[in-house]
Amino acid sequence: MQQPDPEQLKQFEDSLSGPLLTPESADYDEVRQLWNAMADKRPAYIVRCQDRADVLASLNFANHYQMEIAVRGAGHNIAGNASCDGGIMIDLSLMTDVEVDAGARRVYVQPGVTLGGLDAATAKHGLVVPTGINSTTGIAGLTLGGGFGWLTRRFGMTVDSLVGAEVVTVEGGIVYASADEEPDLFWALRGGGGNFGIVTRFDFEAYPLADQVLAGLLVFPLEQAESILKQYREQVIDSPLECNAWVVMRHAPPLPFLEESVHGTKVVILALCCTGDIEEGKAWAAKLEAFGSPVGTHVGPMPFDQWQQAFDPLLAPGARNYWKTHNFTELSDEMITVAVDFAEQLPGPECEVFFGLIAGKANTVATDATAWPCRDAKVVMNVHARWQEPTHDGSCIDWARALFRASEPYASGGAYVNFMTDDEGGRVEDAYRENYARLKAVKRRFDPHNRLHLNQNIQPD
Numbered sequence: 001m002q003q004p005d006p007e008q009l010k011q012f013e014d015s016l017s018g019p020l021l022t023p024e025s026a027d028y029d030e031v032r033q034l035w036n037a038m039a040d041k042r043p044a045y046i047v048r049c050q051d052r053a054d055v056l057a058s059l060n061f062a063n064h065y066q067m068e069i070a071v072r073g074a075g076h077n078i079a080g081n082a083s084c085d086g087g088i089m090i091d092l093s094l095m096t097d098v099e100v101d102a103g104a105r106r107v108y109v110q111p112g113v114t115l116g117g118l119d120a121a122t123a124k125h126g127l128v129v130p131t132g133i134n135s136t137t138g139i140a141g142l143t144l145g146g147g148f149g150w151l152t153r154r155f156g157m158t159v160d161s162l163v164g165a166e167v168v169t170v171e172g173g174i175v176y177a178s179a180d181e182e183p184d185l186f187w188a189l190r191g192g193g194g195n196f197g198i199v200t201r202f203d204f205e206a207y208p209l210a211d212q213v214l215a216g217l218l219v220f221p222l223e224q225a226e227s228i229l230k231q232y233r234e235q236v237i238d239s240p241l242e243c244n245a246w247v248v249m250r251h252a253p254p255l256p257f258l259e260e261s262v263h264g265t266k267v268v269i270l271a272l273c274c275t276g277d278i279e280e281g282k283a284w285a286a287k288l289e290a291f292g293s294p295v296g297t298h299v300g301p302m303p304f305d306q307w308q309q310a311f312d313p314l315l316a317p318g319a320r321n322y323w324k325t326h327n328f329t330e331l332s333d334e335m336i337t338v339a340v341d342f343a344e345q346l347p348g349p350e351c352e353v354f355f356g357l358i359a360g361k362a363n364t365v366a367t368d369a370t371a372w373p374c375r376d377a378k379v380v381m382n383v384h385a386r387w388q389e390p391t392h393d394g395s396c397i398d399w400a401r402a403l404f405r406a407s408e409p410y411a412s413g414g415a416y417v418n419f420m421t422d423d424e425g426g427r428v429e430d431a432y433r434e435n436y437a438r439l440k441a442v443k444r445r446f447d448p449h450n451r452l453h454l455n456q457n458i459q460p461d
């Protein structure tokens with residue numbers, strides 16, 4: 001990387017609407033933090049972009065000096081690619097406008113918006129965009145990787161609701177990608193990650209959603225996990241699309257509805273969300289409760305955006321995290337045994353194994369319709385190792401890798417790039433399956449020199 005001299009740096013700074021930070025800036029250390037404390041990087045420059053012009057200027061500046069480029073939405077990605085050592089972080093987190101056209105059911109979203117910001121804006125109009133389950137996650141990274149959550153069964157992946165995107169290209173152009181304009185780029189953006197340019201606006205279709213959903217937790221002792229997972233497989237995976245339940249195996253957090261004696265014990269949790277008729281949701285929840293003998297339940301009607309924040313305290317930034325993921329078209333007896341065995345050996349109080357249910361509308365879309373290719377996946381597993389002290393790195397990472405390896409024979413192939421760590425670059429081709437060749441072709445056109453390579457990288461050559 002060439003270094004700009006002070007005069008050139010001043011010129012660049014003066015051209016920006018947002019602040020330019022360097023390691024000497026007072027807020028540098030705060031702003032450079034990412035969600036995953038394992039990624040502790042120190043960019044030479046951070047541009048806190050206010051608008052599209054700042055993004056364009058930053059990209060041109062980075063190209064001129066051949067700097068490493070990291071692009072940051074809300075900084076949640078497990079791989080920590082939203083920052084870099086010594087290059088420039090193009091930080092979009094101050095670009096947080098959301099515009100809702102309720103009549104047209106269209107939502108125009110800037111790339112620094114979090115899922116909570118989006119939910120708050122759409123809820124005012126009785127609308128929703130299907131995204132993920134944690135309100136502080138960024139819409140940008142989530143959408144570019146695929147995006148799934150409580151509403152995926154009913155409305156599909158987040159990318160299935162994307163209708164267009166404004167993109168600043170690596171070469172300094174601005175293009176709009178949609179089904180009609182730049183359709184290859186539009187296809188690639190729907191799952192291909194941050195490989196093709198910097199998105200400065202996401203345009204979504206939104207869907208009507210009732211004021212209240214039925215949501216909450218059913219908590220059972222881990223001893224019942226095998227039986228609960230088998231009933232889950234038989235009775236939940238094919239249930240009405242308005243109903244969703246995810247399985248989490250972990251140590252019980254100190255939740256107020258759990259007896260103190262349960263706190264810290266190993267449990268299996270069914271986290272559920274029903275977005276249809278509340279009474280039908282209650283009947284469905286009662287059926288799930290009867291899967292075993294719960295040690296605590298907390299289910300009731302609430303606004304959807306409130307439920308979206310339920311897991312925020314357990315997923316706060318600043319901890320050390322390491323993830324491993326597989327997709328499944330079915331949960332075999334063998335797979336259930338493997339998952340429960342590893343849950344019995346959880347290496348720490350914050351580690352968990354979860355199964356997120358996506359079976360439904362996402363499976364009705366053709367594999368080659370979007371870059372996200374895993375249209376046969378019904379369940380996504382995430383092995384989520386999470387801990388505080390660097391001294392636990394070894395035991396937590398080893399546990400996650402061992403469970404990943406043991407479950408590989410039962411997985412259905414492909415992988416969710418948004419759950420992949422920074423040591424999984426070799427898995428990218430497999431993750432994209434038959435869509436990889438087309439992704440490479442789009443990459444060759446929009447980023448032939450792989451300037452945007454801090455991502456789950458699709459190499460142009």
Ligand SMILES: Cc1cc2nc3c(=O)[nH]c(=O)nc-3n(C[C@H](O)[C@H](O)[C@H](O)COP(=O)(O)OP(=O)(O)OC[C@H]3O[C@@H](n4cnc5c(N)ncnc54)[C@H](O)[C@@H]3O)c2cc1C
Nearest residue numbers: 073074075076077081132133138140141142147148194199
């Ligand atoms: C606590 C937590 C909960 C999660 N829950 C879910 C969930 O329920 N469902 C789900 O699908 N995923 C979930 N995820 C994964 C999430 O989708 C990814 O971490 C995603 O990358 C986060 O987006 P971000 O903008 O916050 O990330 P960042 O780390 O800011 O960005 C990730 C990458 O995306 C690219 N990028 C970001 N913005 C742009 C842009 N505007 N243009 C081009 N490239 C860009 C860059 O390559 C960057 O490295 C969760 C993650 C966390 C940490």
